[in-house]
Amino acid sequence: MVKASLAAGLLGLALFAIQMGGAPLSILLPLSLIGLAGALFLSRSMPKFLKVFVSVLAVVEVILAALLLADAFGLITGDLDAYVPPASMPVGATIFAFVIYGVSRIPVIGKIMGIADRYFDSTAPSVINVPLLGPVRASEGTIGTAFLAFLILINLGQVALSVRFNFFSRDMFNALQGKDGPAFWYQLLWIFVPLAGIYISVALVEIVSQYVLRIRWRTFLNGLYVREWLGDGTHYRMQLVGGGADNPDQRIADDLRSYVDQTYTLSIGLMNQSATLVSFIAILWALSRDFTLPGTDIPVPGLLVWVAILYALVGTWLTHVIGRPLIGLYFQQERVEADYRFSLARLREYTEQVALLDGEEAEKQALSRRFGMIVNNFMRIVGRVMNLTIFQAAYFQANVVVPYILTAPYYFIDKITLGQMQQTVGAFSSVQGALDFFITSYSTIASYKAVVDRLLTFEASIENVRRRDAGEHVELVPSTDSDLKVNDLTVALPEGRALMRADDVAFRQGETTLLTGPSGSGKSTLFRAISGIWPFGEGQIQIPKGQSMMLLPQRPYIPMGSLRAAVTYPGMHGVYDDAAIKDALRAAKLPALVDKLDEERAWAQTLSLGEQQRLAIARTLLARPDWLFLDEATAALDEPTEAEIYEMLKAKLPDTTIVSIGHRSTLAAFHDRRVDMQKQEDGLFAPVDTRQAEAAA
Numbered sequence: 007m008v009k010a011s012l013a014a015g016l017l018g019l020a021l022f023a024i025q026m027g028g029a030p031l032s033i034l035l036p037l038s039l040i041g042l043a044g045a046l047f048l049s050r051s052m053p054k055f056l057k058v059f060v061s062v063l064a065v066v067e068v069i070l071a072a073l074l075l076a077d078a079f080g081l082i083t084g085d086l087d088a089y090v091p092p093a094s095m096p097v098g099a100t101i102f103a104f105v106i107y108g109v110s111r112i113p114v115i116g117k118i119m120g121i122a123d124r125y126f127d128s129t130a131p132s133v134i135n136v137p138l139l140g141p142v143r144a145s146e147g148t149i150g151t152a153f154l155a156f157l158i159l160i161n162l163g164q165v166a167l168s169v170r171f172n173f174f175s176r177d178m179f180n181a182l183q184g185k186d187g188p189a190f191w192y193q194l195l196w197i198f199v200p201l202a203g204i205y206i207s208v209a210l211v212e213i214v215s216q217y218v219l220r221i222r223w224r225t226f227l228n229g230l231y232v233r234e235w236l237g238d239g240t241h242y243r244m245q246l247v248g249g250g251a252d253n254p255d256q257r258i259a260d261d262l263r264s265y266v267d268q269t270y271t272l273s274i275g276l277m278n279q280s281a282t283l284v285s286f287i288a289i290l291w292a293l294s295r296d297f298t299l300p301g302t303d304i305p306v307p308g309l310l311v312w313v314a315i316l317y318a319l320v321g322t323w324l325t326h327v328i329g330r331p332l333i334g335l336y337f338q339q340e341r342v343e344a345d346y347r348f349s350l351a352r353l354r355e356y357t358e359q360v361a362l363l364d365g366e367e368a369e370k371q372a373l374s375r376r377f378g379m380i381v382n383n384f385m386r387i388v389g390r391v392m393n394l395t396i397f398q399a400a401y402f403q404a405n406v407v408v409p410y411i412l413t414a415p416y417y418f419i420d421k422i423t424l425g426q427m428q429q430t431v432g433a434f435s436s437v438q439g440a441l442d443f444f445i446t447s448y449s450t451i452a453s454y455k456a457v458v459d460r461l462l463t464f465e466a467s468i469e470n471v472r473r474r475d476a477g478e479h480v481e482l483v484p485s486t487d488s489d490l491k492v493n494d495l496t497v498a499l500p501e502g503r504a505l506m507r508a509d510d511v512a513f514r515q516g517e518t519t520l521l522t523g524p525s526g527s528g529k530s531t532l533f534r535a536i537s538g539i540w541p542f543g544e545g546q547i548q549i550p551k552g553q554s555m556m557l558l559p560q561r562p563y564i565p566m567g568s569l570r571a572a573v574t575y576p577g578m579h580g581v582y583d584d585a586a587i588k589d590a591l592r593a594a595k596l597p598a599l600v601d602k603l604d605e606e607r608a609w610a611q612t613l614s615l616g617e618q619q620r621l622a623i624a625r626t627l628l629a630r631p632d633w634l635f636l637d638e639a640t641a642a643l644d645e646p647t648e649a650e651i652y653e654m655l656k657a658k659l660p661d662t663t664i665v666s667i668g669h670r671s672t673l674a675a676f677h678d679r680r681v682d683m684q685k686q687e688d689g690l691f692a693p694v695d696t697r698q699a700e701a702a703a
């Protein structure tokens with residue numbers, strides 16, 4: 007990688023030096039075209055995202071080369087090389103193509119581009135409404151690639167426009183110096199006005215296109231990540247397996263957005279500023295090709311280029327030194343703000359306990375301490391910003407006069423015109439802006455790297471879950487048998503330790519079974535294995551083909567939103583009519599909720615645990631599963647209500663086979679059979695049919 011970048015850099019510098027030395031077009035053009043052909047050849051192995059940059063640069067280079075040649079042979083009228091020093095664009099394009107190649111060899115860039123290419127390589131069919139053309143069908147990857155290529159072109163066009171503006175400023179000031187009224191008005195009306203018009207429309211098209219690309223790109227990656235995260239219960243297993251992917255919500259919501267925005271801004275920005283740097287260095291060079299050191303006869307070709315680079319580097323370096331601690335301080339500010347927000351949110355969640363314990367004073371103190379941290383850090387930021395502002399304000403003021411001071415001696419001896427002096431000022435600030443971008447991007451890249459790392463660990467974690475699924479795991483096999491059978495099953499914990507085993511256990515259709523046993527013996531885990539969300543272990547579970555299953559845990563999940571959505575979950579909106587929902591609520595002994603279907607509230611906090619359990623029972627009445635697993639799903643109810651619920655379930659769902667886990671002895675009365683988890687000689691628990699055990703005894 008280092009070698010490739012070095013070679014790229016050297017080739018670029020050589021080309022640049024040849025050009026600055028005033029080599030003719032006949033040498034420069036073939037050289038840069040050969041260089042670009044080489045870059046194109048190498049680009050075959052590059053990530054797609056970077057390949058688009060190289061390809062567009064190649065197209066631009068070929069067009070420019072053709073124009074320059076046509077100009078040289080007098081085939082076109084126009085004075086192209088009066089604006090662009092011969093071949094500076096082709097040379098710039100070649101340098102940049104090689105730099106991209108060097109960059110693409112850095113392993114971390116390969117990984118970053120891997121995420122981008124999931125979008126740009128996508129073959130998912132899609133459609134886009136193109137103005138004037140109407141809807142166009144293409145794969146999403148092709149649409150994204152077209153947008154990216156278009157935006158690269160537009161950005162290069164913007165650099166070309168800024169170069170042209172720089173020459174406009176030369177010509178206008180020359181007209182002023184020569185007191186040439188017609189030339190001044192010509193420049194203003196026939197050069198500036200059309201250029202400004204083009205500039206405004208290009209800026210508009212650029213901003214709209216980049217927003218469209220960014221939202222399409224994010225939409226695609228968001229969909230992909232959500233699908234991979236939710237698919238096959240990966241979200242649940244990721245949390246069980248662990249492996250560093252904490253806060254998936256942050257990764258999907260924030261990190262993906264930052265990734266798309268920063269990948270776009272950094273890559274296009276770097277290209278834009280490189281093109282700016284090359285163009286304006288070429289202009290500065292042409293302006294000061296035969297300058298001598300002020301007051302002496304010592305020739306220093308391109309004096310202004312060296313001064314501009316030195317001046318910008320020193321200025322940006324000082325800004326960096328003074329402003330650097332701000333990066334850490336801003337990071338810290340984000341953290342203390344987030345801590346404060348989290349304390350408030352937590353308080354909101356536990357208001358009942360705080361009120362019961364009279365904890366308001368303690369909370370007030372804790373909140374004020376946390377807020378104090380925000381203020382403290384903020385004051386440190388203020389101090390730093392003050393220093394930085396003093397320096398920057400002075401620097402910006404100096405920027406206005408330094409180029410004049412540099413060029414004035416040459417103007418006074420008539421070596422340059424007023425227009426050229428003005429042009430130098432513009433070129434000077436462009437070179438400075440470009441160098442500044444490279445240095446400030448450095449700190450952006452640090453936060454960008456953190457974003458990319460979080461996305462990569464997220465992907466690795468999903469991959470880890472899939473790899474484990476591909477290895478030994480509990481297998482669910484659809485069978486034609488009407489009973490649910492467990493064969494040679496060992497259920498283990500995520501870290502691999504065996505928890506329980508079951509050989510040849512059957513849950514017979516139509517027969518209600520109660521599963522009992524000591525706490526921690528693996529009853530819930532067996533239910534999870536039967537539901538297919540617990541793959542850890544080995545062996546088979548035969549599930550009657552085509553039959554539906556539902557598992558109710560002790561604490562049901564109540565989604566955010568209306569009560570209707572909570573009762574019908576996970577059924578889609580509109581699957582059940584209101585009459586059915588209301589009947590289910592009444593049957594589940596929740597008649598008070600019948601009129602509140604449209605009410606949106608924090609239902610998980612409002613309803614008591616017993617009410618939440620009855621709401622889950624109402625869900626089963628709507629879903630009518632063939633198999634219903636109740637994992638202490640009625641444990642929060644009083645015994646008479648629990649009995650009524652069981653009776654009601656049997657009456658309303660006569661075809662549903664119920665298997666329950668419970669500790670209460672009264673539960674036995676509602677079940678045909680009891681299976682008890684008992685410790686075996688090998689230390690593992692196993693379900694034992696108590697009826698068979700009694701018969702054997």
Ligand SMILES: Nc1ncnc2c1ncn2[C@@H]1O[C@H](COP(=O)(O)OP(=O)(O)OP(=O)(O)O)[C@@H](O)[C@H]1O
Nearest residue numbers: 246499500505523524525526527528529530531532
């Ligand atoms: N995600 C997990 N990671 C590690 N260990 C787990 C995990 N989930 C459960 N366990 C462990 O597995 C064992 C069995 O848990 P399980 O919930 O199946 O027991 P149970 O028989 O249903 O208990 P209870 O009657 O108290 O509900 C427990 O020791 C528990 O700590």
